Amino acid sequence: MSNDDFSELKNIKVPGPNPAAREAALQASLLAFEQAKQKNSPQPQGLSLATRLTSIFTTNPWSWIMDHRVTVGTLAAALLALPLAAQLMLTTNLTPLNWPKSENETDSGAIIDNRSPQNKDFDDRKNASKKNQNLKSELNEIPRLRLDSVAPVAESPMADASPQPAPPPVFSPALPQEAAKLDGYAAVKKAPVAKLKKRITVGGAISQLSESSIAISSPASPPIEITTRERFEKFASGSAQSVLENPVSTFSIDVDTASYAFVRKSLEGGQMPNRDAVRVEEMINYFSYDYPYAETKDQPFKPSVAIYPTPWNSETKLLHIGIKGYQIVSQSKPRSNLVFLIDVSGSMNQRDKLPLLKNAFRLLVNQLDENDTVSIVTYAGHAGTVLEPTKVADKQKILAALDKLNSGGSTAGAQGIRQAYALAEQSFDKQGVNRVILATDGDFNVGIRGDELKRYIEAKRKSGVFLSVLGFGRGNYNDALMQKLAQNGNGTAAYIDNLKEAHKVLVKEAASTLFPIAKDVKIQVEFNPNMVSDYRLIGYETRSLKRADFNNDKVDAGDIGAGHTVTAIYEITPADSDAKLIDDLRYQKNKPSTDAGKSFGGEYAFLKMRYKLPRENTSKLITVPITTAVEQDSINTLSKDMRFAASVAAFGQKLRGISYLEDYSYDDILKLAASGRGSDEYGYRAEFISLVRLAKSLASTSQQQ
Numbered sequence: 001m002s003n004d005d006f007s008e009l010k011n012i013k014v015p016g017p018n019p020a021a022r023e024a025a026l027q028a029s030l031l032a033f034e035q036a037k038q039k040n041s042p043q044p045q046g047l048s049l050a051t052r053l054t055s056i057f058t059t060n061p062w063s064w065i066m067d068h069r070v071t072v073g074t075l076a077a078a079l080l081a082l083p084l085a086a087q088l089m090l091t092t093n094l095t096p097l098n099w100p101k102s103e104n105e106t107d108s109g110a111i112i113d114n115r116s117p118q119n120k121d122f123d124d125r126k127n128a129s130k131k132n133q134n135l136k137s138e139l140n141e142i143p144r145l146r147l148d149s150v151a152p153v154a155e156s157p158m159a160d161a162s163p164q165p166a167p168p169p170v171f172s173p174a175l176p177q178e179a180a181k182l183d184g185y186a187a188v189k190k191a192p193v194a195k196l197k198k199r200i201t202v203g204g205a206i207s208q209l210s211e212s213s214i215a216i217s218s219p220a221s222p223p224i225e226i227t228t229r230e231r232f233e234k235f236a237s238g239s240a241q242s243v244l245e246n247p248v249s250t251f252s253i254d255v256d257t258a259s260y261a262f263v264r265k266s267l268e269g270g271q272m273p274n275r276d277a278v279r280v281e282e283m284i285n286y287f288s289y290d291y292p293y294a295e296t297k298d299q300p301f302k303p304s305v306a307i308y309p310t311p312w313n314s315e316t317k318l319l320h321i322g323i324k325g326y327q328i329v330s331q332s333k334p335r336s337n338l339v340f341l342i343d344v345s346g347s348m349n350q351r352d353k354l355p356l357l358k359n360a361f362r363l364l365v366n367q368l369d370e371n372d373t374v375s376i377v378t379y380a381g382h383a384g385t386v387l388e389p390t391k392v393a394d395k396q397k398i399l400a401a402l403d404k405l406n407s408g409g410s411t412a413g414a415q416g417i418r419q420a421y422a423l424a425e426q427s428f429d430k431q432g433v434n435r436v437i438l439a440t441d442g443d444f445n446v447g448i449r450g451d452e453l454k455r456y457i458e459a460k461r462k463s464g465v466f467l468s469v470l471g472f473g474r475g476n477y478n479d480a481l482m483q484k485l486a487q488n489g490n491g492t493a494a495y496i497d498n499l500k501e502a503h504k505v506l507v508k509e510a511a512s513t514l515f516p517i518a519k520d521v522k523i524q525v526e527f528n529p530n531m532v533s534d535y536r537l538i539g540y541e542t543r544s545l546k547r548a549d550f551n552n553d554k555v556d557a558g559d560i561g562a563g564h565t566v567t568a569i570y571e572i573t574p575a576d577s578d579a580k581l582i583d584d585l586r587y588q589k590n591k592p593s594t595d596a597g598k599s600f601g602g603e604y605a606f607l608k609m610r611y612k613l614p615r616e617n618t619s620k621l622i623t624v625p626i627t628t629a630v631e632q633d634s635i636n637t638l639s640k641d642m643r644f645a646a647s648v649a650a651f652g653q654k655l656r657g658i659s660y661l662e663d664y665s666y667d668d669i670l671k672l673a674a675s676g677r678g679s680d681e682y683g684y685r686a687e688f689i690s691l692v693r694l695a696k697s698l699a700s701t702s703q704q705q
Helices: 003-010 019-040 049-059 061-067 069-091 117-141 258-268 280-284 354-365 392-403 413-426 450-462 479-488 499-508 510-514 547-551 595-600 640-656 666-675 684-704
Strands: 144-146 185-187 199-202 205-208 214-218 221-226 248-252 304-310 313-324 336-343 373-379 383-391 433-440 465-472 493-496 516-527 532-537 558-561 565-574 603-612 620-627
Touching: 248 532, 248 547, 258 280, 258 479, 258 493, 258 684, 280 565, 280 640, 304 620, 313 516, 313 603, 313 640, 336 354, 336 413, 354 392, 354 433, 354 465, 354 493, 354 499, 373 392, 373 413, 383 392, 383 413, 413 433, 413 450, 413 465, 450 465, 450 479, 465 479, 479 493, 493 499, 499 510, 510 558, 516 547, 516 565, 547 603, 565 640, 640 666, 640 684, 666 684
Parallel strands: 336 373, 336 433, 433 465, 465 493
Antiparallel strands: 144 185, 199 205, 214 221, 248 516, 304 313, 313 565, 373 383, 516 558, 516 603, 532 565, 603 620
8 A cells, every 4th residue: 555545544534423323333232242141141940030029929928028127117118208298398388478377376476386296396307407507518618627635624533643645536426427527627716616516525525615715726826715614713913013112012811722623633634724723822822831820719820921032033032921720629619500502403413523522521521520510402403401400410311311412403503502591590509600511513503693692692691601612523613703702701612623632621621611710811011112122922813902901890801710821922022132123213212221121120021910700890910020030041941831832832823824933944843842842641742743743744745736
C-alpha cells in the first residue's frame, strides 16, 4: 500500500455514534449470554419451579414463616402503616388563615388539642427531626477545633493526686450523628453555645455543659472557655497601698476553709482551679498553727506577731499576725441544738454528694453528747421534716433517718430554710448553741432569693440561731451565695470533697465549727510612715471593711470558734528601701524620716482588734504595738509554723496569677513548705506539698500546649 493510500485513509471522517446500532449490539450480547448459560448449566431435578415455590407454603407453612419472621413482620407492618400514614398526612395539614374556626378552636384563639396520642407522637417526632436538621446546618457552618485540653468536670471524691492525661472526648448519642462523627473534634462557636449544651463524655464521666468553665483549645487558636453553673465571687487581688495616703487597713477575720478544699478537688481532678475560687486567706487558715492560747474565755484570744524577710522578694518584709481561740474543755461544752438542712434534689444523686453527706453527718452525730438535740429537714421539690427534735441519746433513730434519705426533685431551698429555723426555734436552748447546718451541692431555684434571703438569715442570727454551710460535689455549686449566707448567719463555710475532709471539719474541728467564743472580730492596722513606705494585705479581699466600720458595733464581721487559729499576713516595704512600689509625693510638706520612727520605740505599726463575746452586743478592744523587737533577720530562724504559712500564702498567690510572685517558682514553694512541715499528725501538710507538685505539673503541661 502506497503512502497516498495511507493519506487517503487518514482523511476519512470517523462516523458518529449510532444509538440504534448500540442498542442492537447490546441485545445481541445479552441473547448470546443467555444461550451460553442454558447450554452449560446442569439439568434441574425434582419438581418444577412453580411447584417448588408453592410447596414451601403447603408442606410446612409455620416453619417457613418462622424462618422468615423478620421479613414477614416488616411487610405486615408496612401494609398496616400505609392507611395510617395517609390519614396522618391529612390530619396534620395546616388550616388556611381564611377558613372558619374549627370546633377545637376557642373564641380567644387558643387551640384545644384533641389529637390522638399516635398523632401527637408523630407530630413531635416530625418537629424534632426538623430541629435536628437545623442543628446539623448550624454545625456545618461552625469552625472545627481540636478538643486537646478538655479536663474532667465530675471527679471521684477520692481522686488520685497524681496527674492523669485526659483521654480524647467522645460525643454521646445525644448529639446529632454529624457531631458524633467528628472524632476528636468539636464544633464550637461562641454565639450558639447555648444551642450546643449537650452531654459530652469526658474521661469516663458524663457532665452537663452549663455555666462552669471548661477550656477548649486548639494548636492554632487561643483557648475558648465554656462556662458552667459553678459561681464564685469575682474580685481583684489586693494591691500595694501608700502609707502616706492610706495608713490604715481594716478587715474582718475569716475562718472559712471552703476555698482550700475546692482548690484541692480541682487539682486532683486534673484542672487548675478557677482563679476566683482561690481565696488566699482561706488557704492559709485551713491549717492550724501553734500560736499561744488565750488564758481566759473573757479575752478569748491574744495576738502573736512577727516580722521577717519575704521569701519571694529580698527587698520587702512580711508582717505576720496570728491568733488562736480559747480552747473549750469537754466538761464545759455547751449543749447543742442542731438542725440538719439537707439538699435531696435530683442533682445530689452522685456518690460525692448525698452518700458522702450522709456519712459526714454520721461522723458528726457520733461526736455529740446525749443531751444534744438533732432535727432533720430536707428540701427538693418541697421542704419536709424528716426528724423532729430528737435527743442524741436516741442516736439510732437519728442515724436511721439519715439512712432513709434519697435524692429527687428541684431545689426549693428557701422553703427549707424557713422550716429549719422554725424547728431550731421550737427546741431553742438559751444556754446552748443553736445552729442550722445547711448541706447542699448548689443553688436555690425556688422561693426567696438574693438579698431577701440574706436579710432573712441576718434577722434569725439576731434571734440567736446561727447558720453554717457545707458544700458538696461539683458542677452546680454556688460558692458566692454560700459564702454570703455563712457570713450573714454568723457561721462558717466549708467544702466537703471526701470523707477525710468531713472528719477534719466535723470531728477533729467540731468544737471550732459548732461553738463560737467570739463574734464580729475585726482587725485594724495603722502603719508608721517613718518605718513603712507601702504595704499589701495578702488575701481578705472579700472581707475588707471601711475604716469607720471598725468602731461601729452594728457592722457584722467574722466569728471565731473554740480553738480556731486565724492568720493574716502583710507584705511591707521599709521606708529606707530602694524597692518602694509607690513614689513619695512631690509636694508633701512633711516627708517621712526613719529617725522619726525612734520616737515610737521603733514601731512598724499599731495593731487593734475588736470582738464581742457570744452573748454580748458591745465590743471589746485589744491593742498591740508592732516593733522591731519582733523582727527576725532570716526566715531560717522562724518557727516551722510561720514558714509553712508563708509557703501557703505564696502558693495561693501563685494560683491567682499575682504578679508579685512571677519569679518565685513552684520548686521554691516546695522547698519552703518542706522546711515548715513539722510533725504533721494528720498529714494535712504533706498533702499540701503533693498539691504543689501537682499544680507544677499541670502548669508546665498547659505551657507546653
